[in-house]
Amino acid sequence: MGRIPRDYLINRLVTLVLTVLIAATIIWIIPRLSPVDPAEIALGRMAAGAGSVANSEEILAQLRANMGIDQPLIVQYLKYISGALVFDFGLSTAAFPTPVSTLILNALPWTMGLMILSLLITFFIGNLLGALMVWERSPKLVKVAIPAAMVFTSIPPILSGLLLMWIFAAKLQWFPLTGAYSIFVEPGWTWDFVRSVLHHGFLPALSIVVVTFGFWALGMRGLMITVQGEDYVKLAEAKGLRPRYILYRYMIRNAILPQITAFALKIGLLIAGQVLVERIFAYNGMGKLLYDAILNQDFPVIQGVSYVIILITALSVFLVDLLYPFIDPRIRHEAQT
């Protein structure tokens, strides 16, 4: 395969940096539009713990200084942006004085593991099902899957999570109810630990797959119908190619292209969608971290988590953009002109 054209690479890189910068700015502005003062919340939490607080004005000032919110907005903004570049988002206000980056670093692998696993499974199942819905030779049963896929897509993930939990964890007891791994195993690269992680991750992943595969299946179905009408598919049939070969090399191969872009975009949405799933399964990932931070008005954590989500999404779009010329030869051509 050919090289990626330099102009194309530069263009995409600039887009990546601008996207992250603009999004980071927006997530910095939004909490500041809220009338809530995080220092007062922290004070309130102290007051609730200790019963009452003496010289509250001094403590408030001290807290504001610690949080850096006593400085002019522009200084705060520049500090935030320069910190974000090296993943320094300051200290959590709820879990003071833990650095936000430590919290994120602890949660990220769990979410990434769960997310990548469920996204790959749902992408594969959904697209294959969508393709088979259109293919003339599919078993009749597949065509019935259209309404089923629509029904599942409209279920909120929290409901599917609760339902699966009730059936497989509470009633059948095949899978554990909550947590990311058993409290009886030591975290580490041991077989017991890995098995425990997979065992615990199964239900949360399944609850995501159940509600998302329909999205891919219905999207793929539409794309396949368009491709099915293309002249090259008709000619492939006229060439006497085997039906299965036409399905894979002529139809799916072309129909899947827009789905791959959608895949990259979905990564960010999925973390957001995972928030409640992680919450009900008490799974220690980014979603749960974000959920807790919102409850506690923990601005630095909210900003940090949002920033990481944006960064991951933008990076995956960037990667797909770079990969695209290799899966669709027409793109490379356009990049050169």
Place this chain on the structure above:
Amino acid sequence: MLDDVTTDKPVLTLKDLSIEFPTPAGVVQAVKALSLDIHKGRRVGFIGESGSGKTTTALAVMQMLAEPGRVSGGTIDLGGTNILALSEEEMRSARLSRVAYIPQGAMNSLNPVMRVEPQMWDGIIAHEGHLERGELKRRSDAALQSVGLPLHTAGLYPHELSGGMKQRVCIAMGIILNPELIIADEPTSALDVVTQRQVMQTLKAIQTQIGSGLMLIGHDMGLMAQTVDELAVLKDGALVEHGTVQQILEAPAHPYTKDLISSVPLVGGESFLNPDARADAPKRASSEPLLRFENVRKDYGSVTALHPMSFTLQGDTPQIISIVGQSGSGKSTMGSIMLGFNPPSQGRVLFEGRDVAGMNAAQSLDFRKNVQAVFQDPYACFNPFYRVNHALKFPYKQFGLATSEAATQRAMEAACEAVGLDPDLVLPRYPHQLSGGQRQRLIVARALMLSPKLLIADEPVSMVDASLRASILSNIYDLKDKYGISILYITHDLATAYHVSDFVMVLFKGHVVEAGPPKEVIGAPRHPYTKLLIDSIPWPDLDRSWGDGRTDWDPTKLEAEAARAEAIYRGTVPGFDLIEEAPHG
């Protein structure tokens, strides 16, 4: 009926073939009791309008009829095999190896994500199993060579090929297993005349070489006359006439066949325009030139689509100026620059003295009202959600021409009648309920309602049936004659340009190579490129063989020769001044 039937066994025998499409509104008989033989080595043309059943017949032979179509009677015999009795798998293995199909839309017939070579190989593999790579390569290279493509084509992707190259790749694929029968469904309808001639000659040569039968589907009588041995004329699913091409051209028996032959506009032939409309067009009072190109040039990246060009079209004498050339000559670029859709890279376009690029909102509205367009694809020019009367009413009101509901209605009815449509019939309908020809007339009617001063018509008839072209063009011609509208007619069809226009500009690679009145430029071309274009026209006349009948005809060489020749200017018409390009070198 046929006096020189070969003694060979036919490769295809259709006997009382009937095909029907059950629809909710009733059963449509697409093909009615069609009987016909195609013999080994013979070329048989199927000619007729769209909907006449010619493609349906071909698809039935391939057993690829679209749902819910089915063969309701008769037999299809392919070299001794009853196709209708084959299982799905048996039919699959007969495709390509015994009957090959060359599709109509070459533009989109190749898998865009596969290189050419694997797309040729998969056809062999599907019939002969996994051969050795070297053997596959040998056979695909031989096939590419036989259609005159360079061997490096094998490693290219479809989007890297021109339309003519793609169509030749499709031919190479089709003949790779030496089929008994080749079905070519309008294989050149998307190509310009020069490429068309090249591709048809390739197809003829290779079909002669492998000795298969050829079923050529088309609607161009000229192309048929230059290509086939026998002609089958279809109308509404029935075979109305069948005979050698000589019999049919010299003594057509059926009135429909006569119509088909006479509807072909010919260079130097009789005019198809309304003869009583030859009076001088009404003059308009005008102080400023209507349209002026000042050194207009257009680049796309490093490619110059249009070299600096200057001309002035006066407003007082309406004229029809034709711009002719092959695809890629820059003629459509000129059209979009005139319409202000595409800013020139250099130079200015002035409409009534105002720069099209620098108009304010009011001037721009006035410009849009006065400059109307008719495009190639009548199917894409209407919003499918609106009825025709809304589509006509909307611009009329938008430009502030409507005084009352009744006046608008009258204007719509008058415009429909001017283009030969019955307003009661077309106005209340949705676009999809109308034929391509009706839609294209409505586009003309919509333009006419705004009483523009200039109409830009970019290939207005290339997508409608041959029999309708002449009448739509005479509608457009009437716009000048009756309403004094100047027209820029952009086309690759020299015969219609010959009849319709007052002045012709021949464009080649963004340069004007020959310009002047059509009787001179097209009737007696002098520039090598114009000659190449004229030579490429297939004549519906057996005595006038394609070009000069040479077999060593090589357009690449001729084009190189044309690129070196100086432009030739052959006189002027009042109201149009083309500034001559300085001789190059």
